[in-house]
Amino acid sequence: MKKIVVLGGGYAGVLTAKKLAKKFKKDKNVEITLIDKQAYHTMLTELHEVAAGRVDEESIRMDLKNIFAGRNVNVVIDEIKNVDFDKKVLTSENTEYAYDYLVMATGCKPTFFGIPGSEHAHQLWSYTDAVNLKHHILNMFREASLTSDKEKRKELLTFVTVGAGFTGVEMAGELGEWKEELCRSFHISEDEVSLYIVDFAPKVLPMYPDKLIKKAEKHLVKLGNQMVMNSAVSEIKADSVVLNKGEKVINTRTVIWAAGIEGSDIVDTIEVEKAGRGRIVTNAQLQSQDHEDVYVVGDNIFFIPEGEERPVPQMVENAEHSAPVVAHNIFVDIKGGEHKAYKPTFHGSMVCIGGRYGVAQVGMPGMWLNFSGFMAMLSKHFINIIYFIQVLGFNKIWSYIMHEFFHVKNNRSFVGGLLSNSSPVFWKFPLRIFVGFMWMQQGLTKLPKIVHDFNNVFLLPQPPKADAVGAASGAVSDVVGAVSGAVTEVV
Ligand SMILES: Cc1cc2nc3c(=O)[nH]c(=O)nc-3n(C[C@H](O)[C@H](O)[C@H](O)COP(=O)(O)OP(=O)(O)OC[C@H]3O[C@@H](n4cnc5c(N)ncnc54)[C@H](O)[C@@H]3O)c2cc1C
Structure with a gap:
């Protein structure tokens, strides 16, 4: 054996x-x-979605014994x-x-590279990390809503993500999106919340071309993140994070560590x-x-x-x-x-910056395509589906599609709430597909006419031309002459 x-x-x-x-x-x-x-497989690539309340906790893990049910593999925990x-x-x-x-x-x-105070930081590398972080963020908003002390509120409502690589950018983006919903639930003004993304590199996602980096940075800022680049973390404390050996101190109860593995x-x-x-x-x-x-x-x-x-x-x-x-x-x-x-x-990589926007570089060596927005998110979900089919099977794909597109909260998806069955606009979806289809069908029918004669571009009757008018009036007088001749004969 x-x-x-x-x-x-x-x-x-x-x-x-x-x-x-x-x-x-x-x-x-x-x-x-x-x-x-652990008794379950964790979809690590989706951790930030749980940590920032976009998807249900259970949606990113799968029981290992279920994965191997009926297969010749013994699972031992x-x-x-x-x-x-x-x-x-x-x-x-x-x-x-x-x-x-x-x-x-x-x-x-x-890894914390020996930086003191790592016990005060939140990690994002397991199911438990993601769930703990989510509850911590909720607690910060809850505590802030219960105090009127301005300094304390500021500290509770300041969130610092360290690391501007894939994991850090995904987490910071997700947090920026969740902020809006949290402020509404806890009756807190969005102006009171501060989000920082800190890195010792000069820009985010350094592996990407500048064009994509600029787009990613712009979207992070749009979601309320302040970029603190060229800054190294020197120490993490229970109520602050120290940067560049004390040059800058940010008072916060939440440091999310995504700076290295x-x-x-x-x-x-x-x-x-x-x-x-x-x-x-x-x-x-x-x-x-x-x-x-x-x-x-x-x-x-x-x-x-x-x-x-x-x-x-x-x-x-x-x-x-x-x-x-x-x-x-x-x-x-x-x-x-x-x-x-x-x-x-x-074949490249894709980064979500919240559920509605992303950047991606896909292709193969020597032939890379850069995407942002809708196309980047589409490629991210497409690639995820390919990965998950292989590793986790069709059942997981079904649940992935459900939680990413159909059980969307607060429109946090690149298709908004369009497919969400809890959204009042769900019924519009088939209507939009129908209108889109008819529009395209009509367009395709008219295209050959336009190609044949570009004057048909507006598909309106042509204005009468001078010689055509003359010919038409000649024809009319012929008809009138013939009719009057016939009338004379009859009389
Ligand atoms: C937040 C986040 C976002 C990410 N996003 C992307 C992305 O968008 N695209 C991408 O390509 N990659 C992404 N990654 C990286 C990707 O998740 C990893 O490359 C991938 O998980 C590696 O798979 P693995 O099987 O080698 O290790 P893992 O998935 O880490 O699995 C290791 C397993 O080993 C088990 N284990 C460890 N030690 C022991 C032990 N002593 N005894 C028993 N069991 C043990 C663990 O419990 C775990 O189940 C992301 C990672 C994170 C954390």
Whole structure:
């Protein structure tokens, strides 16, 4: 009996276990086990939506046992504390799990770079983080609404997001959008709320071209964010955040940390070659450099593909590309055949700035398209659906579509409340589709006439021309002459 253990039930771990289950479907001599410290898979890419009250808490997690129901994968809920690579055993507090092949899929965690006061900051890297942050923000508004002390209200209603990369921008945008709703609910003036986005870089989303950066910044400001760029956090306190060694202090009870990540605790503990803030160095087959029976997927990988200068990005697409390669290579180890090398091509990234606006760069190396607004949001949802179909299946897609488009609160979607079944304009949707269709159909019918003669552009009768008038009056006098001749004959 060969034992394969997948450690971690995030995007990479779930997809690897699914691919392995398919490959060894009829093989009773292979046992596949997925271990995660949580009983559910979390859609990390949607955390900010829960943290800022856009979608229901339950919409971003899925029970791991449900995902693998009916598949040849044992799901175990336990936190692994160490790995003995010589004995090929994983250990948790109370149990040991033997393996022949191990897949490391344990993802990342936020890092504070040793900045003092991290215990006062809110993180955004798990389901619990998102739910806690949401309740904290609600509490800040609740407390502020109960006090008339101006200074205290200001402190309670100041929110600082640290980090202007993907996660920070998504969180700051979402908060800007939620603010309006919160102010209405707690009877607080929007002028009293201060939102800051802080980063030591000079601009937000530095991986994007300037045009997209400007659009992103403009929208963040429109949502009420003050940009504090070129500023490093020196200390976080219970009631303030200190920037640039004391140059600036912002009084606040809410610091949201989105400024950097490092490898998971378990990767930190185990003895394997690491690089790039706690990632496991692999060869092209995605085996750990030190142990060929240990494979690595998703955010845990440190691998620089041939011809590239940087390691693969810690993004969902990397998780999705690495999973089938590792499943194939383990299959080959057991059944024989050729290993595959990891040669990923990445297709860009999309960032939501609230539910109604976003920026995106999509395409492939050498051919990138920049989108903003509607097209960026459309591509974000489209790509999410592709990811989720693979990892979580059609059931999750249904619930994703429902919470993103049909159960929208306060019009917080790029299609507004148009599709929301709780919105009074829901009935207008089929009407709009009908009117749009008729408009297009009429346009297409008239187009050939315009192409034939551009004077038809307004589709109005042409003005009479001078010679045409002469010809017409000649014809009329002929008719009158003929009629009067006939009348004379009759008389
Ligand atoms: C707020 C936010 C927004 C993001 N937005 C995007 C985006 O728009 N696009 C994009 O491509 N990427 C985005 N990312 C990054 C993306 O989520 C990650 O790249 C992806 O989740 C990596 O998948 P993974 O399976 O490697 O790790 P994870 O999804 O982190 O899964 C790791 C799993 O391992 C488990 N685990 C860890 N340690 C142990 C242990 N010791 N014992 C047992 N189980 C353990 C964890 O519980 C977890 O389930 C975002 C991330 C965040 C936090």
